[in-house]
Amino acid sequence: MAFKRKPPLDNVRRVISTGQNIRGVITNKAGRSVQFESWAERALLLRLDREPAVKDYGSQPETFHYVGEQGKTRHYTPDFIVWRNDGTEIHEVTCAKRRTQPQLKQREAAGADICARRGWRYIVHTEQELPQGGELANLLALFRYRPTAYAHPDVAKAVRGRLGPGGVVALSVLTGQVAQELDLPEPRVVAAMAHLLWHGQLKTDLERLMFGPTPTGLMPGIFVWQEVSHDQPSP
Numbered sequence: 001m002a003f004k005r006k007p008p009l010d011n012v013r014r015v016i017s018t019g020q021n022i023r024g025v026i027t028n029k030a031g032r033s034v035q036f037e038s039w040a041e042r043a044l045l046l047r048l049d050r051e052p053a054v055k056d057y058g059s060q061p062e063t064f065h066y067v068g069e070q071g072k073t074r075h076y077t078p079d080f081i082v083w084r085n086d087g088t089e090i091h092e093v094t095c096a097k098r099r100t101q102p103q104l105k106q107r108e109a110a111g112a113d114i115c116a117r118r119g120w121r122y123i124v125h126t127e128q129e130l131p132q133g134g135e136l137a138n139l140l141a142l143f144r145y146r147p148t149a150y151a152h153p154d155v156a157k158a159v160r161g162r163l164g165p166g167g168v169v170a171l172s173v174l175t176g177q178v179a180q181e182l183d184l185p186e187p188r189v190v191a192a193m194a195h196l197l198w199h200g201q202l203k204t205d206l207e208r209l210m211f212g213p214t215p216t217g218l219m220p221g222i223f224v225w226q227e228v229s230h231d232q233p234s235p
Helices: 039-050 096-100 102-118 133-143 153-162 171-182 186-198
Strands: 024-027 033-036 054-059 064-067 073-076 080-084 087-094 121-126 168-170 202-204 223-226
Touching: 033 039, 039 054, 039 080, 039 087, 039 121, 039 133, 064 102, 073 102, 087 096, 087 102, 096 102, 096 121, 102 121, 133 186, 153 171, 153 186, 168 171, 171 186, 171 223, 186 202
Parallel strands: 033 054, 087 121
Antiparallel strands: 024 033, 054 080, 064 073, 080 087, 168 223, 202 223
């Protein structure tokens, strides 16, 4: 999506380029345009989009005003607002080494106080606890398979039939078996599997790169297992 002079709806400002950062806009699972201006922010959005308890989220939601050192009025715009099933949150993304700076400590304290008075939660993230490396690469690859257009009920049913509780199988093997069982092209099955993985109905070790230059696009040695409902008794 190209940047326009005005920010997306409900954003109080546009994200900016420093010449060294990445910036962009995505459409989230609720259909809202959301800006980001770093890889750490993009990683957080991937995490938020996958969380079932997150109903919606937006970027650059409002400007907070607070009194800083020597009684001076200061202001800043937090990165994201998140609407969960159980409440509202403000999320801020920063570098770990910056959090020791007095001005940033004041800003975080002010943000936490403003949120507390509203009954909201204030959460600060650093690059140390957000997806990176193989996990980030996998989530970026799986993101395109988020839409329901990639869902395939017959594939999901076949997967459930082949993966009982505690069952673990190589993704490439499972893909081939399901494709043969349903007489479907393997790329269609891979897309349906990726949809299940994005939505957490299939589990895997996201630290290991899943996609690569192979005939099916799947790297060897990637194992998957089925999501087990906590509502069901253990066998």
